[in-house]
Amino acid sequence: MSRRARVGRRRGQPRLTALSPAVGATRYAYTRSHRRGRMFLSARAEVEDALQSALSALDLPTEDLGIEEPPEDVDAILASSVAYRLAGEVGAPPPKVAADIADEIDPADYEYLGTVQPQGPYVNFLPSEAYFQATIEAAQREEYGRLDSKDERVVVEHTSANPTGPVHVGRARNPIIGDALANVLDFAGYDVERHYYVNDAGRQMAVFAWAYETFDESDLPEPERDRIEYDMVRYYRVGNEFLEEGPEEEVEAAEAEIQSIMQGLEEGDEDAYERVSEVVDKVLSGMKQCLGRLPAEFDEFVKETRFIRDGATDDLVARLQELDEAVYEEDAWQLDLPDIEKNLVFLRSDGTSLYATRDLAHHEWKFDNFDRAVTVLGEDHKLQAQQVDTTLSLLGHDTDQLDQVLYSYVNLPEGKMSTRRGTGIDLDDLLDEAIDRAREEVEDRLDDRLRNDELDDDDVERIAHQVGIGAVRYDIVSKQPTKAITFEWERALDFEAQSAPYVQYVHARTCGILGEAADAGYEVPDPSALDVEHLNTPEARALLRTVARFPGVIEESAADHQPHVVATYTRTFAERFNAFYRECPVLDADEEVRDARLAVVAAARHTMANALSVLGVAAPESM
RNA sequence: GGGCGUGUGGCCUAGUGGACAGGGCGAGAGGUUCCUAACCUCUCGAUCCCGGGUUCGAAUCCCGGCACGCCCGCCA
Numbered sequence: 001m002s003r004r005a006r007v008g009r010r011r012g013q014p015r016l017t018a019l020s021p022a023v024g025a026t027r028y029a030y031t032r033s034h035r036r037g038r039m040f041l042s043a044r045a046e047v048e049d050a051l052q053s054a055l056s057a058l059d060l061p062t063e064d065l066g067i068e069e070p071p072e073d074v075d076a077i078l079a080s081s082v083a084y085r086l087a088g089e090v091g092a093p094p095p096k097v098a099a100d101i102a103d104e105i106d107p108a109d110y111e112y113l114g115t116v117q118p119q120g121p122y123v124n125f126l127p128s129e130a131y132f133q134a135t136i137e138a139a140q141r142e143e144y145g146r147l148d149s150k151d152e153r154v155v156v157e158h159t160s161a162n163p164t165g166p167v168h169v170g171r172a173r174n175p176i177i178g179d180a181l182a183n184v185l186d187f188a189g190y191d192v193e194r195h196y197y198v199n200d201a202g203r204q205m206a207v208f209a210w211a212y213e214t215f216d217e218s219d220l221p222e223p224e225r226d227r228i229e230y231d232m233v234r235y236y237r238v239g240n241e242f243l244e245e246g247p248e249e250e251v252e253a254a255e256a257e258i259q260s261i262m263q264g265l266e267e268g269d270e271d272a273y274e275r276v277s278e279v280v281d282k283v284l285s286g287m288k289q290c291l292g293r294l295p296a297e298f299d300e301f302v303k304e305t306r307f308i309r310d311g312a313t314d315d316l317v318a319r320l321q322e323l324d325e326a327v328y329e330e331d332a333w334q335l336d337l338p339d340i341e342k343n344l345v346f347l348r349s350d351g352t353s354l355y356a357t358r359d360l361a362h363h364e365w366k367f368d369n370f371d372r373a374v375t376v377l378g379e380d381h382k383l384q385a386q387q388v389d390t391t392l393s394l395l396g397h398d399t400d401q402l403d404q405v406l407y408s409y410v411n412l413p414e415g416k417m418s419t420r421r422g423t424g425i426d427l428d429d430l431l432d433e434a435i436d437r438a439r440e441e442v443e444d445r446l447d448d449r450l451r452n453d454e455l456d457d458d459d460v461e462r463i464a465h466q467v468g469i470g471a472v473r474y475d476i477v478s479k480q481p482t483k484a485i486t487f488e489w490e491r492a493l494d495f496e497a498q499s500a501p502y503v504q505y506v507h508a509r510t511c512g513i514l515g516e517a518a519d520a521g522y523e524v525p526d527p528s529a530l531d532v533e534h535l536n537t538p539e540a541r542a543l544l545r546t547v548a549r550f551p552g553v554i555e556e557s558a559a560d561h562q563p564h565v566v567a568t569y570t571r572t573f574a575e576r577f578n579a580f581y582r583e584c585p586v587l588d589a590d591e592e593v594r595d596a597r598l599a600v601v602a603a604a605r606h607t608m609a610n611a612l613s614v615l616g617v618a619a620p621e622s623m
Numbered sequence: 624g625g626g627c628g629u630g631u632g633g634c635c636u637a638g639u640g641g642a643c644a645g646g647g648c649g650a651g652a653g654g655u656u657c658c659u660a661a662c663c664u665c666u667c668g669a670u671c672c673c674g675g676g677u678u679c680g681a682a683u684c685c686c687g688g689c690a691c692g693c694c695c696g697c698c699a
Contacts, residue, residue: 071642081641084679094679122642162699202699304699332697341625341695348697355699379693382627408628408692445661467661479636482628484692491635491648498636498647501661513658568637571646578662587658601658623661 038147039135040077040552043112047078047125050113054104060086076124077131077545083121094121127548132532132541135548136596139603140527145550145610147558150189155366156182157302158376159291160197162204163283165233166225167290168424169487170417171378173407175296176476176616178376180563181405183614185374188558193299193370197362200280201304202355206261208232208283209275210254211239225428229286232279233419240420266352268309276305293431294473294616307361313353316361320346323394337390344387356384360391367397374561376405379482405561407481413488425487431469437493438468442623459622466618468493470500474617478567500617503570506577507612510605511621513586517598520587524602525595534596539583543576543600550607554614563615570611577604 044067051065066082083098090097098118107113107128114128138144158178161171179194186192199205212235220234243251264272284301291297307313317333320326325335331349346357366373377385385404393399411417417424442463446455455463475492479485495501514524535541553569556562586597612619 066641068641072645074642079642081680084641087679120642199699204699330697334697345697350697352697354697379628381694381699383694384699386627406628411692441661445659448660480629483636484629494635494648495661496648499661502647505659505661509659509662516658564637568646571637575646581658582663585658622659 038551039112039131039138039548041555043125043127043131044078044552046110046113047080050105050110050116050125051080051082051101051123054101055082055086057104058100060089070122070124074119074124075126076119077127077548078125079119080123080125081121083118083123087121097121098123127545129532131548132535132544133530135544136530136532136535136599136603137527139547139550139606140524140530140599142606143610144603144606145554146187147189147551147554149191152190152371153193153369154185154190154372154374155193155195155370156185156374156376157195157197157366158182159296159298160199160377161287162199162202162419163229163280163287164204164208164236165283165419166229167287167427168417168419169427169430170410170412170424172427172430172472173410173476173481173485174376174378175291175294176473177405177407177481177563179294179296179616180473180477180566180614181374181376181561183616184554184557184563184566187610187614188554190372190558194297196298196301197359198280198284198301198303199355200276201265201308201358203258203262205276205280206258206265207239207243208236208279209261210258211235211242212279213275214254215239215242224426227286227289227428229283229290232283232286237420263352265305266308273305273309290428293428294469296616302362304355304358304362307358307365308353312361312365313358316364317347317353317357319395320357320360320391325394335387335391335394337387337394340383340387340390342383344391356387359384360388360395363388363392363402364395364397367392367401370401372401372403374403374405376407379406379408382406403561405481408484410485410487413486430472430492433489434468434472434493435464436468438471438495439464441467441495455622463620463623466620467495467501467504467623470504470612470617471495474500474503474567474615477615477617478564478571480562480564498571501623503574503608503612504617504620505623506574507605507608507619508621508623509577509581510601510608513601514598514605515621516587517601522587522594522598524598527599530596530599531592532596534592535600537580537584539576539580540597540600543580543604546573546576547603547607550611553611557614566611566614570608570615573604573608573611577608580604 047067048065051067052062055062064082064085066080066085068079068081070076070079080101083094083101086097087094095118098121102116102118102123105116107116112128112131112134113125114131115126117124117126156178158181159171159175161167161174182192182194212232215235215238220238223230223234243254246254261272261275265276320335321333323335325337327334327336327343329343332345333347334343334345336343344356345354346360347353363373375385385406389399389402389404392402409416412424439460442460471493476485478498517524532544535544550569553566557565580600584597586594586601589597609619
């Protein structure tokens with residue numbers, strides 16, 4: 001079983017706190033989760049408890065309760081298929097077993113269970129009025145869906161692209177997935193820090209520093225964009241070209257210079273460090289601006305050289321050499337790792353460290369400072385990640401605290417993207433194009449707009465940004481990271497389909513209704529004054545059920561490190577809201593119904609706003 | 624060659640043991656004197672890559688193929 005699955009299961013366990021049997025009927029104490037508005041999770045715990053008790057009473061095994069979420073057209077919020085498994089043991093057909101189990105459960109013992117009924121081989125659990133009531137009350141909170149603080153420090157490392165030039169879309173999944181993942185963990189109650197690990201110690205950087213010092217601006221082509229990393233990457237490209245195709249003697253001299261920079265870095269030489277920093281800091285500041293457009297921001301940029309300069313790498317090397325798995329072959333120190341064919345070289349024959357060595361020191365630092373560490377990285381780094389994991393456990397670390405989220409490249413129809421060769425599409429260009437297309441779309445729609453709210457130029461620009469960038473993020477975050485993506489403009493920037501604007505529009509609609517209500521002097525009622533009794537349409541109920549699931553979705557997404565489940569949720573949510581919108585007029589309803597529906601709209605707004613915020617997609621108030 | 628990952632209507636995608644595989648794009652037909660039509664309703668369209676196996680039950684688990692991607696550096 002993969003580590004992710006294991007973690008998921010452990011975290012996914014509902015908290016059960018059974019009261020003393022002396023009280024009488026078996027009951028379930030809804031403590032924190034009740035207060036925090038986690039109705040769905042509480043109901044799930046109740047179902048578990050109910051099944052457990054019923055099966056025990058019937059003298060049946062309780063290892064596997066078969067709890068699942070039924071298909072859409074079933075009224076139940078949860079169901080159990082346990083009757084299938086017990087049919088043989090009982091000697092009765094599954095529907096009979098299901099009926100017996102349902103008979104054994106008295107929903108009156110539970111707060112959120114309304115009706116328990118057999119349906120064929122299933123035992124279905126329908127929610128009580130209290131379930132809906134608790135949901136609508138809880139969702140009046142603006143932060144609805146945020147889980148209790150877990151008092152656990154997590155570092156999410158993502159992007160960490162080498163500072164060689166503009167960010168291109170080949171790697172764009174990294175900041176988008178990483179940022180969303182950090183958001184999800186934060187919303188799920190973890191204390192999150194976002195790190196960018198800067199590879200400032202390798203050959204690439206030495207080449208870059210040399211090229212920057214060697215070539216003259218006048219020999220370079222015009223930069224593609226007026227920002228520093230576009231300016232700088234020209235040196236890098238020209239330098240690489242020279243090393244590949246330049247006159248042999250000059251190339252040799254250049255290589256000697258590059259080697260000396262690398263040696264200097266390794267020895268902690270201040271001059272070498274500064275020469276490289278000059279380049280790294282410039283390029284990085286530009287990349288930071290690009291990523292900021294997504295927006296993806298970082299708490300810390302952790303430089304690789306730091307672990308050379310503070311002695312951590314030397315210290316680590318000494319400990320690695322002591323391991324039983326350490327071998328000295330062909331003048332280099334290596335690790336012969338179990339279950340991994342390829343040896344991991346950690347000290348070159350010239351005595352210098354490698355990227356992998358420094359990354360190990362980096363990870364030990366993470367272990368010292370955080371409870372958990374999550375890294376988002378491309379699938380091409382998978383072997384390296386396994387080596388890091390295995391080596392850390394040989395060093396005595398608990399690598400259950402370490403999780404890697406792997407994503408596969410975005411490729412172009414014609415092949416790979418490369419900064420060095422300058423092939424590929426810059427993320428800046430993608431975002432610009434997205435905004436341009438969104439702006440056109442907004443302008444086209446201005447004419448046949450029904451709503452009379454006069455969008456001005458600033459609104460058009462704001463919407464173009466929210467929709468354009470949102471569409472790019474949503475397109476990427478909504479897919480499972482392991483699936484390969486081939487970049488196509490039309491597909492990435494399709495505003496119809498299941499895209500950001502579709503779900504953003506729902507948020508805008510909730511804001512529209514609440515705004516009109518306020519103008520008409522209708523207040524969203526205080527939670528204590530709410531009564532779900534006035535919500536008797538199936539569409540309103542279905543929407544509330546979906547609202548109720550939100551905290552559970554956050555929990556699942558965080559536990560499995562899968563932000564895309566939140567995106568999937570927003571889509572279902574949008575469908576439910578649109579059905580409610582169609583069937584349940586708010587402002588024209590009788591006062592009591594209107595108030596209750598206003599509260600539903602407020603609940604929907606909070607839910608959608610928070611879901612979008614987790615995904616890093618803007619929630620427009622109008623569009 | 625070995626390891627890992629992916630394979631779901633023409634295209635994209637959700638779903639990792641349980642209720643007729645859920646959406647979207649596309650094609651076609653409708654819907655707005657009514658809180659935003661970036662919306663909704665209906666129709667068309669699936670050998671869940673192939674073949675075995677486990678199971679009462681498989682898109683999901685196991686074995687064997689096939690296709691595609693990634694990796695297998697004293698690079699990062």
